[in-house]
Amino acid sequence: xxxxxxxxxxxxxxxxxxxxxxxxxxxxxxxxxxxxxxxxxxxxxxxxxxxxxxxxxxxxxxxxxxxxxxxxxxxxxxxxxxxxxxxxxxxxxxxxxxxxxxxxxxxxxxxxxxxxxxxxxxxxxxxxxxxxxxxxxxxxxxxxxxxxxxxxxxxxxxxxxxxxxxxxxxxxxxxxxxxxxxxxxxxxxxxxxxxxxxxxxxxxxxxxxxxxxxxxxxxxxxxxxxxxxxxxxxxxxxxxxxxxxxxxxxxxxxxxxxxxxxxxxxxxx
Amino acid sequence: xxxxxxxxxxxxxxxxxxxxxxxxxxxxxxxxxxxxxxxxxxxxxxxxxxxxxxxxxxxxxxxxxxxxxxxxxxxxxxxxxxxxxxxxxxxxxxxxxxxxxxxxxxxxxxxxxxxxxxxxxxxxxxxxxxxxxxxxxxxxxxxxxxxxxxxxxxxxxxxxxxxxxxxxxxxxxxxxxxxxxxxxxx
Numbered sequence: 001x002x003x004x005x006x007x008x009x010x011x012x013x014x015x016x017x018x019x020x021x022x023x024x025x026x027x028x029x030x031x032x033x034x035x036x037x038x039x040x041x042x043x044x045x046x047x048x049x050x051x052x053x054x055x056x057x058x059x060x061x062x063x064x065x066x067x068x069x070x071x072x073x074x075x076x077x078x079x080x081x082x083x084x085x086x087x088x089x090x091x092x093x094x095x096x097x098x099x100x101x102x103x104x105x106x107x108x109x110x111x112x113x114x115x116x117x118x119x120x121x122x123x124x125x126x127x128x129x130x131x132x133x134x135x136x137x138x139x140x141x142x143x144x145x146x147x148x149x150x151x152x153x154x155x156x157x158x159x160x161x162x163x164x165x166x167x168x169x170x171x172x173x174x175x176x177x178x179x180x181x182x183x184x185x186x187x188x189x190x191x192x193x194x195x196x197x198x199x200x201x202x203x204x205x206x207x208x209x210x211x212x213x214x215x216x217x218x219x220x221x222x223x224x225x226x227x228x229x230x231x232x233x234x235x236x237x238x239x240x241x242x243x244x245x246x247x248x249x250x251x252x253x254x255x256x257x258x259x260x261x262x263x264x265x266x267x268x269x
Numbered sequence: 270x271x272x273x274x275x276x277x278x279x280x281x282x283x284x285x286x287x288x289x290x291x292x293x294x295x296x297x298x299x300x301x302x303x304x305x306x307x308x309x310x311x312x313x314x315x316x317x318x319x320x321x322x323x324x325x326x327x328x329x330x331x332x333x334x335x336x337x338x339x340x341x342x343x344x345x346x347x348x349x350x351x352x353x354x355x356x357x358x359x360x361x362x363x364x365x366x367x368x369x370x371x372x373x374x375x376x377x378x379x380x381x382x383x384x385x386x387x388x389x390x391x392x393x394x395x396x397x398x399x400x401x402x403x404x405x406x407x408x409x410x411x412x413x414x415x416x417x418x419x420x421x422x423x424x425x426x427x428x429x430x431x432x433x434x435x436x437x438x439x440x441x442x443x444x445x446x447x448x449x450x451x452x453x454x455x
Contacts, residue, residue: 010438016344017412017437018351019419029339046344048444049413053347055398056414057301058308064318065296068325072292 003035012038016045156233163188163197163234172246174265179250180204185265187214187246188234194241196225197234203264206250212264213255217245227255244269277342284332296325299343303350309414310354320357324350355416398447405440412437 006012014020015028032039163169169188176183184201198214206212214225214237225237228248247266249259275283275294283291303324308317327349335345398406404426411417411425419437423430 008438010434013438013441014412014419014434016441017409018348018416019412019422019437033338043341044445045441046340048441048448050341050343050347051448052398052409052413052444053306054302056305056309058305059301060304060318060321064321065293065300067318068296068300068322069289069292071322072326072329073289 003031003037006031006035006038007041012042012045016042016049153232160197160199160234166190168192169197170269172267172269174246174248174267176202176265177263179262180264183248183265185248185267187237187267189240189243189246189269191242194239196237196240196243198225198228198237198246199232199234200228200230200248203228203248209253210250210261211253211255212248213251213259215247215249215259216240216243217247218243220244222247222259224255224257278337281332281335281337281342284329292325292329295328299346300325302343303346306347306350306414307354309410310351310416311357316357317354320350320354323357324353327353351413351416358416398444400447401440401443405436405443408433408436409440409444 011020011024011028015025020028028038028042032042164171169190172187172189174185174187180203183203185203186199186201188197188199189195196214196216200212203212212228214228215222216225217223218240219242223240223243225240225246229235245266245268247259247263249263250261251259252261273290273294275291280291280295284295300321304317304321307320307324308314311317311320328346331349335342339345408422408426411422412419417425419430419433423433426433428436
């Protein structure tokens with residue numbers, strides 16, 4: 001075959017223009033590998049056609065690039081064949097930055113562990129402190145309550161002591177009678193300002209529906225001094241003028257105008 | 270990173286590796302040329318955009334079959350664009366031969382739809398290309414951009430088949446001379 005004749009036949013141009021028949025195409029591809037001068041001629045023809053094509057360039061709309069790339073990524077991801085390349089993201093780190101990444105991840109993990117340890121430590125410590133604080137608050141409340149109670153008792157005792165030490169008051173001891181020989185009480189009475197205080201040392205518990213009542217004996221007649229309430233210390237009762245004796249009887253709850261029940265203690269002035 | 274430049278060999282190798290930078294570079298550097306070819310063939314904006322997408326998918330899928338000993342990457346890419354565009358017309362039932370609308374008019378109207386980005390370096394060249402004999406340009410456009418077979422071109426242009434062959438060769442010779450002149454001027 002004469003390569004010059006082949007070149008001048010126009011078949012290479014047909015090939016480059018895409019108008020060669022399949023048979024011609026095969027032939028051209030075969031000869032270009034066999035004859036360098038045919039190959040170089042075809043290269044020149046294609047170069048000219050490429051230049052010609054470039055003259056007809058039209059910039060596609062700007063949005064198309066993203067669409068095209070997205071479509072290719074979609075195609076690549078749905079293709080399982082190994083022959084197809086796997087898309088690597090533009091942002092995907094290179095091999096070197098991968099090792100950087102693992103360095104940073106180790107550092108980050110380490111810092112995370114340290115901070116987690118501190119978090120747990122302070123968390124535990126904090127909850128311990130919380131417990132301590134609440135214990136202290138409880139103790140403080142209890143102390144404050146007992147101080148209140150003590151100071152209240154102290155005020156009561158100071159009050160009682162003032163009465164007991166007061167020379168104006170007559171101390172009357174009320175002794176147990178037949179109904180309860182062990183019973184014992186005390187009345188403090190001031191004849192000048194007529195005040196009466198009573199303290200019960202010992203009395204049998206009042207039965208259900210019954211209550212102890214204090215009486216002053218004035219000119220041989222009992223005058224109600226009021227109902228007795230339990231509790232330590234002196235209890236203020238009704239004022240009385242010119243009493244000769246005091247007695248306690250067991251009456252129905254709420255008391256009675258005149259003593260009807262048994263007398264438990266009595267003392268004369 | 271995205272401004273990275275590739276030589277043709279690097280580009281092909283990177284594409285085979287599935288490198289997205291390469292894909293992006295490919296698009297940036299070849300899409301206008303491919304789109305120009307496609308627009309010339311399919312004559313509709315929507316179709317041209319669809320075809321361009323299809324072309325890039327084909328390039329991506331077939332990059333392994335590209336053999337540089339058989340030709341330049343550019344030629345290979347343009348051929349994929351041409352073939353895909355022509356196939357899309359056949360699929361849609363167009364008869365290539367019955368495209369009555371004049372090529373110049375259609376391209377003119379489509380060019381208006383796009384911001385045709387002509388490289389300043391190409392302007393002088395374009396005027397040189399316009400110096401081609403009209404019958405040469407017409408034949409090359411029919412064969413190259415519209416996918417006519419030589420027989421179809423002969424029938425369409427009402428010239429003998431032998432004339433198609435010699436005229437095609439003469440047209441490309443003229444193109445080569447133009448480009449040689451251009452390179453010498455440079």
